Amino acid sequence: MTRLIHQVLMYDNEKDILDTVVPFLQEGLGAGEAVLTVGTAPNLSCLRQALGTDSDAVEFADSASWYVQPTRTIANYSSFIAENATARIRVVAEPGWETGTPAQISEWTRYESIINEAFADISASVLCLYDRRTTHPGLLDGALRTHPEIVEGACPRCNDAYLDPAAVCASVDRDPLPPPPPGAVRLPIDDDDLSALRSFLAGHARHHGMSRPRVNDLLVATTEVATNAIRHGRSPIGCQMWREDDDLIVQVTDAGHWQPDPVPGFVPPDPGSLSGFGLWGVRMLCALVQLRTGPAGTTVRLHVPCR
Amino acid sequence: MESWFTRRSVGELLPGDHAWLSYHGREEHDHVIGAFLRDGLAGADKVIYIADDGRAELPDLRSRYRLEPETYLRSxxxxxxPQEETCLTRGVFDPARMTTTLREVLDRAETERFxxxxxxxxxxxxxxxxxxxxxxLECEARVEAAISPSTMAMAICQVDARSCTTEELIALKERHEVLVGADPYFDDGVLSITPTFHPRGLRLSGELxxxxxxxxxxxxxKVVDRGGxxxxDLAGLRFIDLGALSMMAGAAMHLDARVVLDNxxxxxxxxxxxxxxxxxPWLEIGDGEAR
Structure with missing residues (x-):
């Protein structure tokens, strides 16, 4: 079997987990597969106990650190796959998200969808867990559209609500971004020397109490996006910045019509090739990256948490 | 505790500087001393090389800078x-003789209107x-006394670091107020890129x-062409973009060189x-030590 099996289990209680997940893991261990379980702390401890000594052969990771943001999560799975290149892979994946902003919910839905494409050729069985009692309906709805198979009563069946990844990605990027607030600060970018832009951003970021490592993330990500606009976009190029809850948002706009791939920059580029590094790096650095391109030009909006 | 010293690139040396270079190989020696000689010859300075074994010590000015040493020797x-004629007495190093030579040289240069x-x-x-x-060490103290007050003379004392003990190097270094190093390949006030020789590479400062x-x-x-x-050295680098990191990885990948990011x-x-x-995977973080 050389293709990805990507299933979802929406559970209502611990018994659902034990009835489905424990046999799923045991089957993988019995077949000598590389087995990874990512879950919330209570579920990890419950599964460890149920597996007994078998749990020694399972790699466990906490959802809270594994699912920080989509690009890093994909990078985590890519690393696990690379480390176990010769084995068939089996993963229990519980994102553990309960809620989020509409943009975050869309982005996580896109993430689940990208998995189908990015890892299509990986010989792996992935069972995703969603707690129906606590998870935001928008996330549950997204999970229904992004898993080709659904597990109910310990039996998988084909999911009729599944949508093609290109359709999911297009729907995420279809909604226009809300306009920047009136208080947003702005700076035109009319020089390829971006040190002035960085001083401007760093000054405002510190004013908002952003920590030093996050300021650096913001500067590296913005420099990359601005460089891209200078090299491939059209003037006028501008930068705006504002605070939104705990995040600082930086937006770079230009008058060009960038037409990126349908799923640009989510998957780690091939180590043998250096193309595609920039946007992937930007996504690694930011909590959220939103791209919009249309007749009015191209907009890239970066969200970086202050802490 | 190196904060007592002033570090200057060879192109920044000023009259009165009695500078110190401990080199780790011919390449570094020729790079720094070559620039010192070129700057003097291309300007209107008198240039004096006190050599142990004659011409062989001189950097190749012809291939490096297209300067003909013969022309300048004739003029x-x-x-x-030779050291025998300037600072040795019966084969033994003689500080007094060296000082006399130095004073004569300085006086003559002044009258020759350099x-x-x-x-x-x-x-x-x-x-x-x-x-x-x-x-x-005594000689160094005397050179210091001769050069420091001068408004027209500058000196570089060199030693091959590989032939001295650490204690000897420290003792010598302490006799100098200025440590001289290579000129940067590039410096526009925002970014400076300077070659390093021990370990071999580049020192980056500012924003890239x-x-x-x-x-x-x-x-x-240039540095990859030197091989190995x-x-x-990124200690002075405040900012680097993803593109430059990618270029470093690219250099490592395409040329099969190990690229280490220090400090x-x-x-x-x-x-x-x-x-x-x-x-x-081509880049690694290091602490400035060659492996």
């Missing part, structure tokens, strides 16, 4: 003085003769982004670590 602007005087002397073999160490990728690529090519492991700030190391897992 008297360049003088190569703009300035540049003196360089390699102490490596002097160190090994008779009362070497103490003689050299897309506006300076081209000059960085050129400098990187490449160290990039990055915490923020910079975080970025490298974040993106390195897959894309940049």
């Amino acid at each position: 008297g602007q360049l003088a190569i003085l 703009r300035g005087v540049r003196v360089t002397v390699d102490m490596t073999s002097a160190f090994r003769r008779g009362s070497g160490r103490d003689g050299v 982004d897309g506006a300076r990728h081209a000059v960085f690529a050129e400098s990187l090519r 492991e490449v160290h990039l 990055p700030s915490n923020e910079l190391a975080d970025v490298v670590e974040l993106v390195s897992s897959r894309l940049l």
